[in-house]
Amino acid sequence: MLDINSNVDQLIEQYKTLPGGLLPLLHAVKEAVGYVPESAVAPIAKGLNLSRAEVHGVISFYHDFNTHPVGRHTVQICRAEACQSMGSRDIEAHAKQSLGIDYGETTTDGLVTLEPVYCLGNCACSPSVRINDDIHARVDRSRFDELMEELSHASPDAFGVNS
Amino acid sequence: MSLQIFVPQDTTALALGAEKVASALIQGAQKLGLDIEITRNGSRGMFWLEPLMEVETETGRIGFGPVNTANVESILSVLNSDSVETKAMEHPLYLGEVSDIEYLSKQQRLTFKRSGIADPTCIESYQHQEGFSGLAKALTMTGQDIVDELKNSGLRGRGGAAFPAGIKWQTVLDTPGEQKYIVCNADEGDSGTFADRLLMESDPYQLIEGMTIAGLAVGANQGYIYLRSEYPVAHKILNLTIERAIKAGFLGANVCDSGKDFFLEVRLGAGAYICGEETSLLESLEGKRGMVRAKPPLPAIEGLFGKPTVVNNVLTLGAVASILEQGSDTYKNFGMGRSRGTLAVQLAGNVKRGGLIELAFGVTLREVVDNFGQGTFSGRPIRAIQMGGPLGAFLPESQWDTPLDYEAFAAIKAMIGHGGIVVFDDTVDMAAQARFAMEFCVIESCGKCTPCRIGSTRGVEVIDRIVANEDRDNNLILLHDLCDTMELGSLCAMGGMTPFPVRSALTYFEEDFGISSRRDH
Numbered sequence: 001m002l003d004i005n006s007n008v009d010q011l012i013e014q015y016k017t018l019p020g021g022l023l024p025l026l027h028a029v030k031e032a033v034g035y036v037p038e039s040a041v042a043p044i045a046k047g048l049n050l051s052r053a054e055v056h057g058v059i060s061f062y063h064d065f066n067t068h069p070v071g072r073h074t075v076q077i078c079r080a081e082a083c084q085s086m087g088s089r090d091i092e093a094h095a096k097q098s099l100g101i102d103y104g105e106t107t108t109d110g111l112v113t114l115e116p117v118y119c120l121g122n123c124a125c126s127p128s129v130r131i132n133d134d135i136h137a138r139v140d141r142s143r144f145d146e147l148m149e150e151l152s153h154a155s156p157d158a159f160g161v162n163s
Numbered sequence: 164m165s166l167q168i169f170v171p172q173d174t175t176a177l178a179l180g181a182e183k184v185a186s187a188l189i190q191g192a193q194k195l196g197l198d199i200e201i202t203r204n205g206s207r208g209m210f211w212l213e214p215l216m217e218v219e220t221e222t223g224r225i226g227f228g229p230v231n232t233a234n235v236e237s238i239l240s241v242l243n244s245d246s247v248e249t250k251a252m253e254h255p256l257y258l259g260e261v262s263d264i265e266y267l268s269k270q271q272r273l274t275f276k277r278s279g280i281a282d283p284t285c286i287e288s289y290q291h292q293e294g295f296s297g298l299a300k301a302l303t304m305t306g307q308d309i310v311d312e313l314k315n316s317g318l319r320g321r322g323g324a325a326f327p328a329g330i331k332w333q334t335v336l337d338t339p340g341e342q343k344y345i346v347c348n349a350d351e352g353d354s355g356t357f358a359d360r361l362l363m364e365s366d367p368y369q370l371i372e373g374m375t376i377a378g379l380a381v382g383a384n385q386g387y388i389y390l391r392s393e394y395p396v397a398h399k400i401l402n403l404t405i406e407r408a409i410k411a412g413f414l415g416a417n418v419c420d421s422g423k424d425f426f427l428e429v430r431l432g433a434g435a436y437i438c439g440e441e442t443s444l445l446e447s448l449e450g451k452r453g454m455v456r457a458k459p460p461l462p463a464i465e466g467l468f469g470k471p472t473v474v475n476n477v478l479t480l481g482a483v484a485s486i487l488e489q490g491s492d493t494y495k496n497f498g499m500g501r502s503r504g505t506l507a508v509q510l511a512g513n514v515k516r517g518g519l520i521e522l523a524f525g526v527t528l529r530e531v532v533d534n535f536g537q538g539t540f541s542g543r544p545i546r547a548i549q550m551g552g553p554l555g556a557f558l559p560e561s562q563w564d565t566p567l568d569y570e571a572f573a574a575i576k577a578m579i580g581h582g583g584i585v586v587f588d589d590t591v592d593m594a595a596q597a598r599f600a601m602e603f604c605v606i607e608s609c610g611k612c613t614p615c616r617i618g619s620t621r622g623v624e625v626i627d628r629i630v631a632n633e634d635r636d637n638n639l640i641l642l643h644d645l646c647d648t649m650e651l652g653s654l655c656a657m658g659g660m661t662p663f664p665v666r667s668a669l670t671y672f673e674e675d676f677g678i679s680s681r682r683d684h
Binding site: 019020021022023024026027048054057058061062063064065080081082083084085086117118119120121122123124125126128130133134135136137138 | 448451588607609
């Protein structure tokens with residue numbers, strides 16, 4: 001916890017004078033900690049001269065800012081129309097069933113957090129799934145299983161942009 | 164000299180395994196002792212052929228696609244032979260000269276003319292392809308001259324609202340202010356659209372150039388690209404190219420020794436569709452909740468941090484660079500009616516050959532879908548087409564002969580929007596799509612207007628009741644009434660246009676709601 005707080009304090013110093021710096025700061029906190037902890041709200045509010053309500057309001061407005069720890073890998077399934085036209089509703093159902101979790105939940109082994117996403121801009125080769133920073137095209141049930149299988153064998157650092 | 168090979172690095176190519184293809188090529192070539200050099204180019208936008216690998220030969224650039232790692236060995240053996248051109252023709256993935264592929268050669272590429280040709284991050288390649296010549300011209304002009312050039316081009320905002328760009332710029336130019344801003348709306352959230360992403364990933368300097376020209380025109384020295392966080396590849400490429408443009412003197416302090424400054428920064432969104440609406444975007448850039456602002460005041464007068472601000476879409480600002488380079492008359496000569504220039508059509512969803520198709524306005528929806536798309540991916544008949552993203556109407560076959568023109572689409576209560584076309588085959592359940600339109604509004608509404616925030620939730624419930632045949636007639640009246648309230652009582656297009664897909668689904672595909680005799684018991 002101490003680590004998290006000193007991390008956050010450092011980031012606040014870095015971003016507090018940036019015009020409109022709250023979103024970049026929250027992204028940086030998420031990057032460093034993995035989520036935006038409740039304990040970060042008060043120091044961020046103080047550092048940026050905002051009320052805690054304002055900071056909380058921003059965190060809760062955006063889908064990206066989780067307030068609880070997430071799994072080692074974030075798996076997002078595109079729910080938007082182009083992916084629907086190619087069967088993403090089936091992929092959603094399959095993912096939830098095979099992982100045994102719903103959207104916003106993490107598998108019990110802490111490996112995967114499942115989230116919905118609304119368009120990854122890969123709409124000519126739907127359905128799309130994003131795993132961390134990698135996007136995968138034309139994902140069907142068996143491709144999804146393969147991807148999950150790869151995750152269970154990979155080290156957490158092995159995933160950058162399409163490594 | 165080593166053999167020049169191109170493997171794209173855009174999101175779609177990567178999502179289809181381009182990275183693995185590139186490493187397999189390197190390994191395979193090493194094994195054969197074949198001297199190759201791989202350039203990671205942008206994508207041509209022919210996504211059904213990705214990963215599309217290109218090879219420079221004496222007669223031109225030939226293509227193979229879609230390539231996966233299993234094909235690499237056979238392609239390399241072609242390239243290792245004495246007569247590459249003849250052997251290549253025998254390969255099943257051979258596509259011929261890439262620029263001759265009809266999908267590409269039938270387009271009128273202005274904004275996307277450089278897409279996929281070179282390494283998008285290479286500033287020298289950009290300059291070799293007339294890059295920064297629009298900026299060079301702009302530097303010799305007054306702000307008013309640049310704005311006049313833009314007005315004469317007839318360019319309208321490509322984000323969806325289609326407002327004349329020159330008039331917006333004129334307002335910002337005419338508004339006195341020490342500090343003005345150029346904001347690029349790169350929050351491309353509409354499903355079925357990827358043109359902004361493709362431009363940022365395949366020709367990013369064009370956007371940088373267009374924004375710099377905008378800064379010169381209206382007297383702004385700071386620009387922001389508000390990029391959605393769903394685009395990690397574009398994020399990386401934009402940051403890298405901005406850095407390189409600053410180093411090369413095209414951006415930052417004293418642009419091209421003109422004594423004028425233009426600073427540019429990428430800001431990431433955080434997964435909120437509503438932030439594609441310009442006032443919500445400005446709030447978000449200021450570090451706040453993305454709540455829509457009432458207009459007036461217009462952002463051109465009181466925009467970012469209360470200062471005069473140009474907010475334009477990626478494609479609008481990209482087009483600016485080519486308009487300045489080639490002249491506004493050239494641009495204006497494309498198109499029909501009041502829709503001048505070209506439209507970046509994005510063909511997506513259940514389609515055999517999806518991709519980016521840049522065409523002069525005026526071609527019909529059917530021509531695009533038939534000639535370029537060539538049917539559905541599933542092979543089944545097309546049933547509905549949604550144009551213009553999640554707030555666009557579902558179009559039945561009787562409307563597919565509508566020409567792509569802002570006014571023609573408005574006349575049928577549909578919209579071109581950002582140019583995305585999503586094709587659905589005959590397995591689609593249109594009641595489920597109408598329900599999703601309302602559900603999406605529930606999830607993404609900023610919450611400012613009651614009809615949007617609450618109306619969408621009630622809309623989901625009412626559609627459920629209609630489908631379940633609970634007091635269907637009265638619930639249909641209620642749904643139309645609700646749609647009226649949302650259309651008339653919302654500040655922005657989120658609540659105001661969510662009824663478009665809902666009503667079009669109801670009007671043209673009523674049998675899916677259990678309404679017609681076909682499915683009624």
